[in-house]
Amino acid sequence: MKDHYVPSTVDSCSGGVVVFNTDYGQVYTYKQNAVSRQRVYPMHNSSINGVDDMATLQDLHDGAILHNLQLRYTQKSVYTYIGSILAAVNPYQRLSDLYDATAIERYSRHHLGEIPPHIYAIANECYRSLWKRSNNQCVLISGESGAGKTESTKMILRFLSAMSQQSVALSTAKRASSHVEEAIVESSPIMEAFGNAKTVHNNNSSRFGKFIQLHFSQHGNIQGGRITDCILCPEI
Ligand SMILES: Nc1ncnc2c1ncn2[C@@H]1O[C@H](COP(=O)(O)OP(=O)(O)OP(=O)(O)O)[C@@H](O)[C@H]1O
Structure with a gap:
């Protein structure tokens, strides 16, 4: 309906009264003459079946x-594209196999949009x-407190770290192992120990923003990184 559109099915239409059953279990009853084209829209198939890229809705x-x-x-698909933007819904539970080594391998072999949406x-x-593009690349992660920004950042670091280690294994110009990838991934708990706090929105809330820079060699391995804190949130 006009104030907040909800997917519904017309249950009955008789005696000048229309009864709608929403997909979320509510029942709405309206006088038939109050149901106009401005208030009720037929749902398109893309909305009924769902799409993995909302640019196609x-x-x-x-x-x-x-x-x-x-x-x-509800189908345990927490990621959805909007073109090249990724919307992530926090599942608040470990979804089996979603982030394991097989997933990293799979997503490293496909272009964006070829397989289901994923942070990888x-x-x-x-x-x-x-x-x-021979250019620096940037990922901007935003959302309200508890949305999953820190976890998403860690997933991206995990993926890039795996790519880095893979490139070293493939590279003919072998480098001395500096464990820089591990150091970057393992920096997260240390940063969280200093800068996180329990709030009403999130048990492990980052009280500061992070600008993380990673430097890659021409061979594709991470050579170094820098974490700059910003946007300090003093209130807890
Ligand atoms: N992809 C995910 N899978 C499983 N659990 C998740 C995922 N993302 C987030 N969570 C859960 O939600 C909690 C909050 O997420 P996170 O700390 O990343 O939020 P945030 O957006 O960084 O919040 P804040 O802005 O308060 O720091 C995590 O501690 C974790 O329990």
């Missing part, structure tokens, strides 16, 4: 976006674009 309103995310969430696909696109 044919219904363009908040309700369609929220419904698509909800539909995918964004990391892979970023890594490949370093050479494809």
Whole structure:
């Protein structure tokens, strides 16, 4: 309906009264003459079945976006594209196999959009674009407190670290192992120990923003990195 569109089915229409059953279990009853084309829209198939790229949704309103995310969430698909942007819904539980070594391997072999949306696909696109575009690449992660930004950052670092180690293994110009990848991945708990706190929104809330820079060699391995803290949140 107009204030907040919700997916519904017409249950009955008789005696001048229309009864809608929403997909979320509510029942709404309206006088038939109050149900106008401005208030009720037919749902497009893309909204009914759900899409993994919301740029292809044919219904363009908040309700369609929220419904698509909800539909995918119930199917344990927490990632959805909006073109080249990734929307992540925090599952608040470990989803088996979603982030393991097999997933890293799989996403490293596919371009963005070829297989289901994933944070690794964004990391892979970023890594490949370093050479494809011969330019620095940047991933911006934003969301409200507890949305999963810190976890997403760690996933990206994990993926890039794996790519780095792979490139070293493949490189003919072998380098002395400096364990720089491990150092970067393992820096997270140390940063969290100093800068995180329990809040009403998040048990492990970062009370500062992070600008993380990684430096890659021409061979594709991480040579070094830098973490700059910013946007300090003093209130807890
Ligand atoms: N992909 C995920 N899979 C499983 N659990 C997750 C995932 N992302 C986040 N979580 C859970 O949600 C909690 C909050 O996530 P996180 O700390 O990343 O949020 P945040 O956006 O960084 O919050 P803040 O802005 O308060 O620091 C995590 O401690 C973890 O338990």
